[in-house]
Amino acid sequence: MSFFGLFGSFGFPIRRPYERDKPNKRNEPVWSISTAAACELKGVDPAAEPLALTHASPALPKIPVSRYPAASCCSANDFLQPQGEVLKHKDRYDTADLDENQFEPGSRRRVLKNLLGITSKREMDRMEGREQVRVLEELASLYDSDHRFTAADICRVHRLWLGRIYPWAGKYRQVNVKKDSFSFAAAAQIPKLMAEFEDGPLKRxxxxxxxxxxxxxxxxxxxxxxxxxxxxxxxxNGRVARILAVLMGLQAGLPALYFDNLSGRKRVEYFAAVQAGVDxxxxxxxxxxxxxxxxxxxIHGK
Structure with a gap:
């Protein structure tokens, strides 16, 4: 049984909830969690496997995404493709020399270029999952209940998690990416959007x-x-957002959030909820x- 499953199973076993037992530099209690009993890790983003919508699945409306430059419209399948495809014809500059725009030789374009030379998608999923368990222990000792998260913290979380795997970990992407017909925010707009995210939702x-x-x-x-x-x-991105949700929940006095596995209708409901957020x-x-x-x-008997 894992804490993280709704948006992709992290394989973090429920052995004990976070406890406020470790002092930080200000001698204030922060959270810790045991990783000794970590079970097999999947560490797969919900977008890693395409979902074939059946006739029984509810149809999702197309929603304009004018708030995010370079995006047009989206439907359920738009969020369900493998690793975000790089925009090849709409980029405003040549990104061929960037590591984040390259795949590991021998991976058949299934694994991004990495520091470990991993070519297997399954092996990379497991490596990212193991690093995710490690970083959760570290993050629990960094942030206390009075911490206000910032855009810099989001980058730090990403760097601490993937810094041993990708050279661009913790840095905003410099390539435009899309999933099927849905284009995420243009790379050039990310610093501005993250500043607004810090001054808006994170501050609130x-x-x-x-x-x-x-x-x-x-x-x-x-x-x-x-x-x-x-x-x-x-x-x-999805896994960083889930880590942040867990840390916010801990600040509010909750045990580490448990996410059920997404499948079938629940999976469709999640991506519909993401799309609704555009408006x-x-x-x-x-x-x-x-x-x-x-x-x-x-689960925790409360």
Whole structure:
């Protein structure tokens, strides 16, 4: 059983919840979690495997995404393709020499160029998963309940997690990426969008305080959705957003959030919730986080 599953299983076993037992530099208690019992890790983004919508699956409307330059419209399948495809014809500059725009030789364009020379997609998924477990322990000792998260913190999380794997970890992407017909924010706009994200959702909702489940769900939903839509990094955006949700939940006094595995209709509902956020409608995502919080409290007997 893992803490993280709704948006991609991290394989983090429920052995004990985060405990406020380690002093930081200011001698304040922060959270720690045991990684000794970590089980097999998948570490796969929800976008890593295409979802074939059946006739029984609800149709999703196309939603204009004018808030994000370079984006046009999207549907359910747009978020469900393998690693974000680099825009080859719409880039405003040549990115062929950038590491983040290259694939590892021998990987059949399935694995991005990396520091470890890994060519197998399965091996890379496991490596990213192991590093994710390691970094959660580290992050739990870095941030306390009074910390206000910033754009720099988001970059730090990404760098601490993937810095041993990719040379561009922790840096905003310099290539435009898309999934099928959905183009994420133009690379040139990311610094501006992240500054707005810091001054808006992060400033409003962190440090995340104890509140009703409804209010916590709304806060987590807005932060998660906006970060996923900006898509600041070449890879790992969804998982960074989930790590941030866990840290915010801990600030609010929750145990580490437990996310059920996404499949079938739940998977479609998640991507529909992401799309709804384009129009700043965070209600669908808040409903998903409400279920996550209730499930987490149930597991921990609260």
């Amino acid at each position: 909702h962190t440090p995340c305080r104890s509140a009703s489940t409804e209010l916590l769900s709304a806060a987590l939903a807005e932060v998660h959705t906006e970060l996923v839509l900006i898509h600041p990094f070449r890879e790992g 700043r409608n965070y209600g669908p995502m808040a409903n998903l986080f409400n279920a996550v919080i209730e499930r987490t409290l149930q």
